Amino acid sequence: VTVLCLVEHDASGAADASLRALSFASALASGGAPWPADGAGAASDGVAAVLFAPASEVPRAALASYGAAAVHAVEPGDLAGYAPQAWARALAGLAAQTGASAVLAAATDRGNEVLAHLGAITGQPMAANCLSAQREDNGVHRVVRQRWAGLLLEDALLDGVPALLTVATEAVPATAVAEFTDLAVHVYRPDLAENDLQVRATESAGHSSGVSLATARVVVGGGRGVGGPDGFAPLEELASLLGGVVGVSRVVTSEGWRPHRQQVGQTGTRITPELYLACGISGAIQHMAGCAGAKHIVAVNTDAGAPILAHADYAVLGDLREVIPALVAALRARSAS
Amino acid sequence: MEILVCVKRVPMVGGKILLTGDGQDVDTRMSGFTISPHEECAVEEAVRITERVGGTVSVLTLGPPEAAEQLRDALALGAGRAVLLETGGREWGPIATASAITSEVRRRGAAGDGYDLVLCGNEAADTGGYQVGIRVAHTLGWPCATGIKSLEVAEGGTGGWAVRAGREYRGTEESFEFGLPAVVTVKEGINLPRYPSLPGRLRAKRAVIERHEPAWQDEGLRKQALRVPATERKQAAVLGTGADAVPALLRVLDEWGVLP
Numbered sequence: 001v002t003v004l005c006l007v008e009h010d011a012s013g014a015a016d017a018s019l020r021a022l023s024f025a026s027a028l029a030s031g032g033a034p035w036p037a038d039g040a041g042a043a044s045d046g047v048a049a050v051l052f053a054p055a056s057e058v059p060r061a062a063l064a065s066y067g068a069a070a071v072h073a074v075e076p077g078d079l080a081g082y083a084p085q086a087w088a089r090a091l092a093g094l095a096a097q098t099g100a101s102a103v104l105a106a107a108t109d110r111g112n113e114v115l116a117h118l119g120a121i122t123g124q125p126m127a128a129n130c131l132s133a134q135r136e137d138n139g140v141h142r143v144v145r146q147r148w149a150g151l152l153l154e155d156a157l158l159d160g161v162p163a164l165l166t167v168a169t170e171a172v173p174a175t176a177v178a179e180f181t182d183l184a185v186h187v188y189r190p191d192l193a194e195n196d197l198q199v200r201a202t203e204s205a206g207h208s209s210g211v212s213l214a215t216a217r218v219v220v221g222g223g224r225g226v227g228g229p230d231g232f233a234p235l236e237e238l239a240s241l242l243g244g245v246v247g248v249s250r251v252v253t254s255e256g257w258r259p260h261r262q263q264v265g266q267t268g269t270r271i272t273p274e275l276y277l278a279c280g281i282s283g284a285i286q287h288m289a290g291c292a293g294a295k296h297i298v299a300v301n302t303d304a305g306a307p308i309l310a311h312a313d314y315a316v317l318g319d320l321r322e323v324i325p326a327l328v329a330a331l332r333a334r335s336a337s
Numbered sequence: 338m339e340i341l342v343c344v345k346r347v348p349m350v351g352g353k354i355l356l357t358g359d360g361q362d363v364d365t366r367m368s369g370f371t372i373s374p375h376e377e378c379a380v381e382e383a384v385r386i387t388e389r390v391g392g393t394v395s396v397l398t399l400g401p402p403e404a405a406e407q408l409r410d411a412l413a414l415g416a417g418r419a420v421l422l423e424t425g426g427r428e429w430g431p432i433a434t435a436s437a438i439t440s441e442v443r444r445r446g447a448a449g450d451g452y453d454l455v456l457c458g459n460e461a462a463d464t465g466g467y468q469v470g471i472r473v474a475h476t477l478g479w480p481c482a483t484g485i486k487s488l489e490v491a492e493g494g495t496g497g498w499a500v501r502a503g504r505e506y507r508g509t510e511e512s513f514e515f516g517l518p519a520v521v522t523v524k525e526g527i528n529l530p531r532y533p534s535l536p537g538r539l540r541a542k543r544a545v546i547e548r549h550e551p552a553w554q555d556e557g558l559r560k561q562a563l564r565v566p567a568t569e570r571k572q573a574a575v576l577g578t579g580a581d582a583v584p585a586l587l588r589v590l591d592e593w594g595v596l597p
Contacts, residue, residue, distance in 0.1 A: 010507070026552035064448070082511070085481075111482045112460075116428065116468035116483075125432065126459075128449075128467045147465050151354055152363070153564045159557030200479045201511040208381035212508045218595055243597060253526070260486075261528025267374045267525040268463065276597040285350060292568075298586065298595050299573055307352055309573040315587055318579035326580035330587055335597065 001135065004162070005031040005068070006091065006105035007049045012060055017106035019066045019174040021167040022049060025104050026067030026175075048072055050094060052087060054191045055185045064180040071126065072188045082110065082201040087119030090190035095122075097188075100162045101135060107166035113131060115164050124160035129168040133158075141165070142186075149266040149289040163290050163308075169270065170293065184230035211245050218244025219273045219294070221264060224253060225301065225320055227278015229257040234324040235279060243329045247271060250282050279320040283308025300324070338392035338490070338498060338517075341381040341445075341452045343470075344376040344411060346404040347463045360562040362428070371430075372407045375458030377414075382529040383456050384415035386490050393417045395452070398567035399437055401426040405546050408460070409484045410444055413533035419546045428464075430556040435472035437551035443478060453498055457522045467507060474520035482513045483522040493517075539563045 005025040006016040029046030049068040050060055058071050074090045075165065093112065094133060095103050104116060105111030107129045119126035129146040131153070136142055141158040146168050213219065220239040222232055239246045247264040248257070264271050266286040276294035280301065281287065288311055291297065299312040300320045307313050316323050346367045355364040372380070383394040397412035398404045399422040408419040422437050429430040429437075442452055457470035467483075476480030493499030498517040503510055504524070533541070535587040590596050 015507075067488075082484075082506075107503065112467040113471070113483045116471040117475070117481075119468060120472045125430070126466075126468055127558050139402075148350070148463060149465065149565070150566070152356075153566050155561040155564065157559045157561060159559075162408065190499055195478065195480070199513050199515050200483055201506070203506065203509055203511045205504060213588060241597065242595065254529065256529055263526070275590065275593060285352065285354065297573075298576075298589070304575070311571060312573035312584070313571065314576050315573035316576050316578070316582040316586060322580050323582065326583045327586065330583050331596075334587070 001031055001046050001101040002074075003047050004091065004095060004098065004103045004178045005047060006087075006101045006111060007051050007054065007063065007297075008106065008108065008110055009051060009059065010276075013019075014062055015106065015108070016174060017108050017167075017169055019062070019110070020032075020169070021104055021106040021111070022047065022066040022068055022173055023062065023172045023175045024167045026100075027172070028102060028104070028135065031135070048090060048098065048208065050074065052082075052090070055187050058185050060183055063174060065176040067177060068183055070183050071185045073185055074188050074190060076172055077189060078282070081203075082147060083197050083199060084110070084113045084118045085199060086190070086192055086196040087114045088121055089192055089196050090188065091118050093190050095162045097151070098210055100164065100282050101139070102133070102141065102163040105166050110228050111166045115166050119164050122160075123165075124162075124164055125158060126164040126166075127156065127158045128166050131164045131168050131171045133163075133165060139175055149270075149286070149291065150328050151266075151285055151289050162245075211243070213245050213247055213264070213269045213271060216245045216273050218242040218272065218275045218279070219247045219264070219271050219291075220244060221249065221276060221281050221291070222276040223249040223279065224251045224256075225279030226252065226257070227280075227321070230256065231321070234321070238328050240326055241328065242275075244275075245272065247276075249287050250284070278308055278312070279324060282306045283311060338387060338390050338451045338454065339445075339450060340378045340386060340392065340394050340454045341442065342376070342383045342394060342396045342411065342416065343455065343457045343459070344380065344396060344398050344407055345373045345461045345463075346370050346398060346400045346407045347373045347461065354565060356563055356565065359565050360564065361560070362416050362563070365462055370403070370406065370503060373458050373462040375460065377530050378525050379456040379458055379523045380411045380414050380416060381528050382488060383454075383526065386454075386488075387413075387574075390490060392453075393419065395420060397422065397438065397441060399429060399434055399551070399578045400424055409541040409544065409548055410533070412544050413536065413537040418547055419544060421509050421546050423550050425551065427480070427553065428560070430474060430551060430555045430558060431466045431468045433554040435469045435476065436554070438469070439476045440551065441549070442473070447581075453517045454490075454500075455479075455518075455520045458521045459524045469524040470520045477518070477520075480515040481520040482515070485521050485523045486527045488521060488523070488527065498596060542597060
């Protein structure tokens with residue numbers, strides 16, 4: 001079986017989510033066996049990565065070490081810049097050419113978008129945010145996928161040749177194999193349909209300076225308990241002392257206290273920090289869906305019965321307006337000594 | 338400009354999601370319902386566009402008869418017309434849903450008053466399929482942009498309308514420009530929806546909702562069962578009260594290696 005996996009990459013290399021999707025593809029291609037936890041398993045010979053880049057720019061060693069046995073480099077030509085429908089058209093062509101049993105992508109904005117276009121082009125179903133997938137003897141895929149941003153799981157059967165699915169961020173750790181052989185790079189030039197390039201991205205440098213919420217090591221969270229737009233200065237100060245950023249709950253953005261890009265939760269950003277310090281946040285489940293990936297959670301809350309305490313490692317009971325400035329002062333004293 | 342906004346009725350979930358006994362659905366006997374959050378912003382965006390350039394906002398949902406409630410919520414926010422694609426209450430997959438929406442777009446087009454823009458949410462809060470808008474666009478042969486957090490509409494060079502749609506991508510902003518008609522799916526954060534006005538609510542209450550009954554169709558992603566994932570249920574250890582807890586908190590943070 002051949003499993004195709006879309007890999008997003010830029011100047012800094014392949015996206016972490018795509019490497020995880022490659023590990024997932026590798027497990028699927030080798031019969032749904034769990035990926036080798038010790039990294040000792042051989043790369044499956046069935047996984048082919050698909051990159052939209054010139055062949056010379058393909059990070060071959062990285063892709064091979066995450067389980068790819070081949071790479072299809074879709075060379076730009078008219079394809080300069082991201083064009084979701086054109087990317088899907090190229091995947092459809094490659095799937096037909098390789099007889100792929102499945103086409104995967106990471107469940108990122110682009111991954112979900114391109115696979116949905118591919119579903120529309122081929123008339124096949126697409127399963128978004130899968131946590132596991134296994135191919136049955138009859139060719140049907142048995143999948144577990146996330147609903148409600150991971151608050152619910154769905155066991156489902158997925159038809160379609162190829163089967164189309166995206167891989168949830170939490171599905172597998174990216175697993176590099178210890179030994180791998182160099183892989184062959186095949187250049188592919190897609191036959192595009194007339195309208196495939198009518199939607200194409202132009203990128204502009206936005207607010208990319210500094211640490212991003214999605215990848216920050218420390219997130220200082222603020223909720224209703226912050227009290228209003230003027231209450232965030234101590235949280236900002238604490239976040240910068242810890243090398244982190246401020247994240248907020250949905251009520252904070254829907255009140256207009258802070259911009260939406262700072263929202264942690266189902267309709268905002270999903271975070272994966274070492275520490276999430278949640279201040280004045282009660283812990284609605286939509287919020288918890290956004291911070292389930294945090295390694296450690298500490299809650300600062302006046303209410304010992306707040307739901308967030310059932311998800312936190314530690315709690316400080318008290319008013320954040322007292323606790324946070326005291327913590328800031330202690331950190332300053334510590335770094336001065 | 339004629340805009341169609343597609344919304345979905347979803348359960349309002351607070352502390353915990355409960356399942357029905359057969360594990361096939363969310364138990365909604367105790368919950369209220371709401372418009373899925375991205376789509377509430379889609380309604381607001383459509384109303385703002387027509388306030389600026391004129392036209393009508395139609396709001397559509399596919400769901401049980403009770404979904405008329407969500408249509409009236411959208412009417413109260415400023416939509417002028419509502420269409421209910423009535424189902425027997427069973428779950429519809431994305432392919433069937435897209436095909437029912439496409440039929441409405443074509444029906445309206447055939448009546449000589451076609452839509453210029455179809456707005457959807459990026460993904461429904463409950464099923465999280467990420468594809469209905471894209472499938473509608475493909476069937477109609479229209480351009481489509483998804484996950485949009487800023488939208489500008491202007492007169493295009495050839496007399497028609499053109500849009501510039503922006504979204505975040507790995508910390509930067511990317512934008513797409515294309516002509517209408519088109520499908521755009523939006524995310525919460527594109528705007529801050531208004532509260533319904535009293536006249537708006539009265540108008541919504543009186544409004545006549547157009548109804549159709551599309552036929553359900555089977556599709557190739559077949560739900561077997563739903564489960565609540567097993568999560569580690571912790572109970573936070575209390576480090577102390579107020580500022581007195583700070584030394585203990587520092588020790589914990591130090592142990593975790595998160596202090597500079």
